[in-house]
Amino acid sequence: MPNVAAHSPGSPGTAELVQRAQAGDRAAFAVLYREFARTVHGIALATCGEDDADDLVQDVFVQAFQRLTEVRDPRAFAGWLCTTARRAAIDRLRARQQRPQPMPLDEPVGREHAPGDAFAVRAAAARALACIRRLPEAYRETLTLRLVEGLSGPEIAARTGLTHGSVRVNLVRGMAQLRPLLAEAGLP
Amino acid sequence: MNEHEDYLFLGAGTPDPEIVALEHLLSPLAHDGCELPLERLGPDASHRATLRPWLWLAAAMLVSLAMALALSRATKLQRGSSSRTFVAQQESLTLPLEPFGQVVLQGGAELEFVHWRDDELRVRLRRGTCVVEIDETARQGAAFVVVETELGEVAVEEQARRCFGELSMDPxxxxGELRVHDGLGRVGSEARTVVVPAGAAVRLSLAGPSLPLFGDATDELRKMVNRAAAYAAKGVDLDTKLAVDLVATCRMPRDTLVLWHLLQTDDEVQRASAEAALVALAGRPEPIVKGPLPSWSAEVWLAFLQKGAWRYAK
Known part of the structure; x- marks a missing residue:
């Protein structure tokens, strides 16, 4: 099985994996999944929030596997996958908005948890994500990939098709807009 | 560019404390690294492409489709359909509820379609197991879908994803047993009513539904719930000692599912004990400035626990 760390998205290694997966090689597709799962998860988080993100990642990859022959140039796989993920996330968001709203994740005022309490930790993370999701799309997606999924700027550029310069600008401007939102929410 | 911007972009070099704190804060939401279940992938596009030239296969599929269509006319249910009974023999039988969703009867199950009105879709499970699935786009209000059994009836109160859950009955x-996969079910009998959120299950008997439990409940708590069920089977209310023991066995946030049901009692001591434990394990539903611990209604607690303690596995 190819070493995931040995190649980066858009590289010949990825293209080769895409070609093998197009020929029905599931092991190759599993490697692509490992390489891109965080990217798709970040896009899902930025668009739909945390409730649907895990499900959406699996749905997007199942859909991608079944439609993989649509990718004529294997080097375009990363961009195609991101577009697929964005569309699926928007569809999921619309479907959710058409049904009764699920309960918000925000921690109710007055609820008391020890600082290390798993609920308190996760609720604080959800509040921070909610702040990011208030940003313009380009900023929220790039910041989510960087701050939540832990991808570096160059990795984000390779996976989304953005230039390094665009990623850097999105991160810096996004952070500038995020700071007051975090302060308003009482977060660091 | 300063070095803080470099850290933001590169994720390496001299750490920016602000970014490091944010990374730490947001890390619980990152992808968990779980593998893609390959069995979910189904046939790949290349496989389909290989089959495309085989027109005879398409013809065979058309014949199968026609047969399936003929069969579906017998099983398809819609608003206003007349009452009828379905029996799944060896294999499962899918009853489409168009355009609402479907009920899947597992082999050996028998289900009566009672009615589908503007205000309610009702079926009666006589034996076996049925799985209720409701499409996202066709949701109705709370308790629109009701599945009766001889041991009580299950109302689908809430649902977010397609598969609500599965119900089994052994006449x-x-x-019987209800396992809820998504949303919230309410199981009512003459004896009592319980709520069953996603990830929890409840046993049904002639004495009514047991206290529901999440799948990750401890053996100790299960034993205590079984003892409570034995009391219920005799038609006896929980005595205070057993109730207090039961409360003491609840130690994790999701154990509050049991505690919530103890709020239904008329015994003030039991209720107060359960509510104090709820506060200890899940926090307070509403802010308190000072003064003695107030009491909240079961409905307030239900909404609070659903969005907090019951959401996450231990």
Missing amino acids: GTHT
């Missing part, structure tokens, strides 16, 4: 032993 031989007069026992």
Whole structure:
């Protein structure tokens, strides 16, 4: 099985994996999944929030596997996958908005948890994500990939098709807009 | 560019404390690294492409489709359909509820379609197991879908994803079980009503539904719930000692599912004990400035627990 760390998205290694997966090689597709799962998860988080993100990642990859022959140039796989993920996330968001709203994740005022309490930790993370999701799309997606999924700027550029310069600008401007939102929410 | 911007972009070099704190804060939401279940992938596009030239296969599929269509006319249910009974023999039988969703009867199950009105879709499970699935786009209000059994009836209160859950009935032993996969079910009988959120299950008997438990409940708590069920089977209310023991066994946030049901009692001591434990394990539903611990209604607690303690596995 190819070493995931040995190649980066858009590289010949990825293209080769895409070609093998197009020929029905599931092991190759599993490697692509490992390489891109965080990217798709970040896009899902930025668009739909945390409730649907895990499900959406699996749905997007199942859909991608079944439609993989649509990718004529294997080097375009990363961009195609991101577009697929964005569309699926928007569809999921619309479907959710058409049904009764699920309960918000925000921690109710007055609820008391020890600082290390798993609920308190996760609720604080959800509040921070909610702040990011208030940003313009380009900023929220790039910041989510960087701050939540832990991808570096160059990795984000390779996976989304953005230039390094665009990623850097999105991160810096996004952070500038995020700071007051975090302060308003009482977060660091 | 300063070095803080470099850290933001590169994720390496001299750490920016602000970014490091944010990374730490947001890390619980990152992808968990779980593998893609390959069995979910189904046939790949290349496989389909290989089959495309085989027109005879398409013809065979058309014949199968026609047969399936003929069969579906017998099983398809819609608003206003007349009452009828379905029995799944060896294999499962899918009953489409168009355009609402479907009920899947597992082999050996028998289900009566009672009615589908503007205000309610009702079926009666006589034996076996049925799985209720409701499409996202066709949701109705709370308790629109009701599945009756001889041991009580299950109302689908809330649902977010397609598969609500599965219900089993054994008329031989007069026992059953409801497992909820998504949303919230309410199980009512003459004896009592319980709520069953996603990830939890409840046993049904002639004495009514047991206290529901999440799948990750401890063996100790299960034993205590079984003891409570034995009391219920005799038609006896929980005595205070057993109730207090039961409360003491609840130690994790999701154990509050049991505690919530103890709020239904008329016994003030039991209720107060359960509510104090709820506060200890899940926090307070509403802010308190000072003064003695107030009491909240079961409905307030339900909404609070659903969005907090019951959401996450231990």
